[in-house]
Amino acid sequence: LDLGVSSPQLDDAERGFSFMRDGPLDMRMDPTRGQSAAEWLQTAEEADIAWVIKTFGEERFGKRIARAIVERNRIAPMTRTKELAEVIAAAMPVKDKHKHPATRTFQAVRIWVNSELEEIEQALKSSLSVLAPGGRLSIISFHSLEDRIVKRFMREQSRGPQVPAGIPMTESQLKKLGGRELRALGKLMPGEEEVAENPRARSSVLRIAERTNA
Incomplete structure (x- = not known):
C-alpha cells in the first residue's frame, strides 16, 4: 500500500492538491463525492478549522491560520489553491526556511476532506x-x-x-x-x-x- 496523495495528483493543478500550482480548491480523491476543500472552508466554524489544522497538520499556528481563512472567506469566498496558500503565508508569524508555510495546512485539509x-x-x-x-x-x-x-x-x-x-x-x-x-x-x-x-x-x-x- 502506498498511502496518501500520488505524484500525478499533486502535479495536476486541476485536482487542487498543490499549493505550488494554482487550481480549483478541491482536494478530493474522488471529485464526484463529498465537499470540496473550498466548500468545507466556507461553511466550517473557525474552531473546527483550527482543530483540523492542528490535529491533522500538526501546525502550531492553527488558530491564527483558521482566523485568517474565515476572515478572508467573509470578504470573498476562496475558490483557488493560490488564494488559500497566500492567506496561510500571510498569517504565519514565523517562516520555516525549509518548508513552504502552506504545507501542513494543505495536508490537514486534504486529510479531513477525504477522511484519509x-x-x-x-x-x-x-x-x-x-x-x-x-x-x-x-x-x-x-x-x-x-x-x-x-x-x-x-x-x-x-x-x-x-x-x-x-x-x-x-x-x-x-x-x-x-x-x-x-x-x-x-x-x-x-x-x-x-x-x-x-x-x-x-x-x-x-x-x-x-x-x-x-
Missing part, C-alpha cells in the same frame, strides 16, 4: 482477509500521522489477543481467541541517493510485516 486516516485503518483491517500465510504486507507512509496508524496496527497484530491478568481461561478458550496475525519485519527509510532522485520520498517510511499461519 479512517480509510487507512479500514484498508489495514481488510488486508488481513486477503493476505495468505507467508504473504508480505508492505506499507509506505509519508507523514507521522499515517506512520503511527501503521505502526500501531502492526504492533497490535503481532502481539495477538491480550488477556487481562487475573482472568482465568482454559486452553480451548485461548485457542478460540486466535494467535497473532502478523510478524513485524521492520522498517526502511530512503537513503540520500533516493531522496536526491525523488525529493518527495524524503519523509517516507516503509514498514513490512509477514502474515503468520495463525
